[in-house]
Amino acid sequence: MTEVRTCLHDVQKHSVHTLVFRSLKRTHDMFVSDQAKAVSRDDVSHKLKMGVKLKTDYSAVLHMPILKEGKDRVSQLPAHLQGHAPYSQQDASRTAASVVDIHRHAGGGDRVHPQSTAVSLHEGGGTRTSALMRRAPTMPKPQWHPPWKLFRVISGHLGWVRSIAVEPGNQWFVTGSADRTIKIWDLASGTLKLSLTGHISTVRGVAVSTRSPYLFSCGEDKQVKCWDLEYNKVIRHYHGHLSAVYDLDLHPTIDVLVTCSRDATARVWDIRTKANVHTLTGHTNTVATVRCQAAEPQVITGSHDSTIRLWDLIAGKTRATLTNHKKSVRTVVLHPRQHGFASGSADNIKQWTFPDGKFIQNLSGHNAIINTLAVNSDGVLVSGADNGTIHMWDWRTGYNFQRIHAAVQPGSLDSESGIFACMFDNSEGRLITAEADKTIKVYKEDESATEESHPVNWKPEILKRKRF
């Protein structure tokens, strides 16, 4: 039974509709497991009753033998007689194999009717009962996460900071900016270690390879560069894009680089030979984001034509197209542990599962153009928007537990707040964001917060989940 909780201090005002529905639900949950269940049969009394009935009504025929085949023929009829009754449908009779057994006691004809209807009610209620018994207790409660707070602001770039990548050894991180430079910063102290120049326009994407000492960067000047970090020089150019390259990602197991561009294609490059292995066409507008993974589907792209495509890397063809978003998809993030991903767009954030891209749920509430998403192993999803706000969500339930809007660097206008990229470091204890006021902000979890100080205020919508 669900216990009734009384709030002593917080009496929230709801509409009559909500109140009625809430009470409906509570009552339903309370009685649903028992409702329409027949009173449990007492074997002794039942045997007694049967015996008396047989003796009084059927004593004349009790001597005759009981034939099996006839019984089956007869038994089929009353089962199908249920077609009259509106309750039981054909699927119900088909799926529940035990229905036939239940109906066997009914003789036939009209006499059976009222009983059969009663039984069908019983049976329907039974199936419903069984189904709902599965569902009622599993209204999920979101996991508590400590809130995040800003603890460092790093300034040094002369233009918007557009992209971030963290080194696999968690010692430093790289940022690419609109001032055409790539800067390498020490993660622990936030000091600048190195500045790389070479791009002639905004650097839109950076990635550090886990398998070799390479740094990859792409920019709005159609260039994709491979930097050797031992010499801090460009060693390779990947030539082929026809327009600004917006994002890039490295395959975790194969030495392959995937870049996506404003020319509506994504290109797959062999790192060593600089050859353009595949050109993934199919999108009709700028491809804004690309992610690679080792399992199928290996490449996921999100585009400004509001579709997400899952690609087959071997054939270079689309496996599935997801058209659920209404506005441009600017970001896609893969969950580090689970086999699923989330995509962010201006209408809402959607969660999907692999390998077919089945839609799981919507995370709505962040009503802004979402530029970036990042996921933690603890299940914290961060969404950063074009207006500078950060929302923190619980991945599993979609509960928004925190909203942050950091102040801009002194000297910047208030309208210059926006987040272009965010990333957790490899220890998942720090969140690094690249912002439009030319700073890099580092956030960490607030250690002093507890469940009591920051309670979970989970108010899901009633009747949100349907049985599909």
Next chain:
Amino acid sequence: MSLTSFLPAPTQLSQDQLEAEEKLWAQKTYSTALVASRREPPPYGHRQGFIPRALEDFGDGGAFPEIHLAQFPLEMGRKKKTNNALAVQVDAEGKIKYDAIARQGQGKDKVIFSKYTDLLPKEVMNEDDPALQKPDEETVQELTEKTRSALDKLVSQKIAAAMPVRAADKQAPAQYIRYTPSQQGVAFNSGAKQRVIRMVEMQRDPMEPPRFKINKKIPRGPPSPPAPVMHSPSRKMTVKEQQEWKIPPCISNWKNAKGYTIPLDKRLAADGRGLQTVHINENFAKLAEALYIADRKAREAVEMRAQVEKKMAQKEKEKKEEKLRELAQMARDRRAGFKGHGDKGGEDSEARERDEIRHDRRKERQRDINISRAAPDKRSKLQRDQDRDISELIALGKPNPRASSEGQYDQRLFNQSKGMDSGFAGGEDEMYNVYDQPFRGGRDMASNIYRPSKNIDKDAYADDFENLMNNNRFAPDKEFSGADHSQRREGPVQFEEDPFGLDKFLEQAKQHGGSKRPSTSTRSKDDYHDKKRRKE
């Protein structure tokens, strides 16, 4: 433990049960699909004369072989033009596959979401749900290997052209295949039952250039069919929202390519003038005030300086005058009053004064005589005054000739009988006709000099006024006997030259009373007096 388990089975079905069976059989064919059959063809044996023409006549089945007629059930077999109608397909459960339209060009196992249920959110799953787990390591590695080999093959194809020419690569060793043909016999294969085939890869010339031209540009093929859209159509735009996004046309302050004439308020509309409040720095006002104050102070300073200077100059002048007076006094004293200076005393001071006055007058007379003697034209003083300009006369304080107070009219205004074109005189420049009569000249000056009229107050002059009036003592041209008539007398007093030099003589007498000095001293004194007068 129901009742039926104890009772024997009924041997015959009742009427109700039979009806139920019928109904059941009828219901079996009832389905929820949109496509449903209506009419049934007659059963076998009763089809004499039945001609199936329409689609419904065939029911669920096909053609009837006993009816000797060309039949096209489901329009199959008819020669018709290709149309792109899709045949209705049914899935395993008997439901019609409506997403066949969306799946037209694709393989049957391609993932396409087309149902309403695909866009509804699913139940929140537990984290340990197997559907959410990543695939295990082996599958992933297998996939990786497969992908890598495929990609390597592609890469090698692409860079084959760039690779250097090497010796011909070794072909794989020959494969042998045992083949059993289906057509057996003595004639085939010369009686043998099987054949052995040696399969060898054809050698590829390493120096061979590419065989096919790949620089031809061909248009792109059609794209894959669009995926079904899994969201509700976008909301209709309300008028208010549309108004919010309205962008006014740009009216540039610099360019006007089509030469539109745009009213001034529209030209300035986008300037944002109404939005800003004009802030004038208060220093402007301060500057203006400071300048004003400075100007005033400067003026005051200048004035003060001028005044001070004037005072100083006046003081200087007075000092000089004092000095001169002293000198004159000294001179006078030296000249006239040395001898009788000490003993005359007070009663003689008046006499001395009178003497001084006489002396002064004589000096002036002498001066005039000198001037007239020096001047060749012998112009007398009155004559001189006659030639002076009226402003000079006023400045010198000479009598005002104008006595009449009545208005002086231009006489040309009266007696206007000359006609309209008179008066302008043809625009002659040389004529000076501003006034019609000269200003009162010197000729009338004599008459305008003050003469006591009978109207003057008798108090001032007692009762002898008439006597005074009739007195001719002050007639200007009363002459001495023996006076010279040749000279024209102007004015009451006519000063004349000293023909006998009596003045001179008297002066000298005066002077020599003090000391015997030669004419140099007198001359110097004359010069000095002249100089003094001239200064004044």
